[in-house]
Amino acid sequence: MITDIKSALRWGRFLLVEENNIDFGSLDAEVILADLLGRERNFLYREPDYPLTPGQRSHFRDLITRRAQGEPVAYLLGQREFMGLPFYVDNRVLVPRPETELLVETALVLLGGPSPPEGSAVNLPPAPVTGTVVDVGTGSGAIGISLAHYSTQIKVCATDISPAALEVARHNAARLGVSDRVAFFSGNLLDPLDPLSIKGKVSIITANLPYIPSVEMSQLPKDVGAYEPHSALDGGPDGLYFCRRLLPRAGEYLAPEGYLLMEITPGQGQPLQALAPAGYSTRVVNDLAGRERLVIFRTPQAKNK
Template structure:
């Protein structure tokens, strides 16, 4: 029986497997079923898109067939493709991701772009990435600001392990220090009071009553700790706004990502706190006010 199954699997061609994969993902409601099935086969067969097309009539091995079937089954169950393949692109670079970390989103690239633009002429800036997760923000800034010293902070040891892998992957482990702890507290251990050039964060910002309405890929598989932002989605933002002034240097920056529609309320919190100036919002490509930016007076 085992031999006959292996022989049967060996006769399945790349084209047939791709066609069956697309049908399975379409039946599961995956909008980009064709592209995702193609990405899965590229990973399993270690071939490019073009090679898959050119070698369409080539049979797949029983091991490859089983591996593809497993990934397609899991994707049909709405497990995020990024976790299945173990990678996600951010700022033009590939980052390792696991279920221990939030999957990087394009809108978060705004934090990197705006901070790099603002600090490009600043000598030896000190930057804290609070809630570093995969380390995508810290790594991207280290690569764009070679003179920067960066702290990547997270309360999850598993997330920090992923971040460390990404530091090594991109060759910046000598300039990014990972620290375990709650929000800004680890900065106390390095006497950072009044010395930090920029505090950046993509904190949890999903309101509690919206968590159960998230799409399955997010609500069922991404870490809840990185999603749940309290009753109004701004619980962590409040703590950052009140705590950052202790560590920011004069002229220092506090930049936080916020959920859709939350920017005005977050700006109000910053103004009510006092001690900040140049308070503004930065929209993403969809026109959503995505970043709240504030500075400590020089």
């Protein structure tokens, strides 16, 4: 019977860990209860006898039951932290992953940030200063909004083929105070930007496109495969379908010596590098776990140089 914090956590851990074998189930129960109470997690340890109201008990049981069925914690709470910022998320968008921060951190360095992340593209020259960055397949807006938040001299054009995802991204831009510098466009890859006068004027294009090979979709963990939008995950037979479509067009938008940063899953680095247009330089960057996570393309110098 749930009456207070300690009994709630005991029940939550039992249902998640012992009954359903949820990885990090104990942590999930704590995060859910702390959020429900509007407290930090350390409050749960300091006040184990803190009584819960009937409404809190009912809400906690509902959330834990949904988590036991596989629903991601981020969807249950309606929020996920990314780059130190609180992003609203629901099942219209992918949950932002910590490994994607490598892409953002690398882009910030190329835009003139103070220090590169460990293991990133430390020795690459800075991006050309155009004031414009493009984020393709923006989803929740995590990448583009983070760049605008931490690099106040840029404006971001963010695209997504899903109008529903763009609703979430616009909401995040507003709540994080960057709506004046992040513009959203509905359409496929770079197509919706064609009417703009930014071709050849973009410093950096970021792209966290679907890259899971289709044959692996059925093998995804339940909290991913059963809840997150498949259109944002399935990258075709080898996971590179959308990358192949983006690469030839990226050069139209990038300034000379501009950068295209694409997140990948391990094993896709060399195949993706092989698709680079003539004259591009490329580099594969590993994440902190030593796995391939990012491919960087750099366009050639201007012909008159």
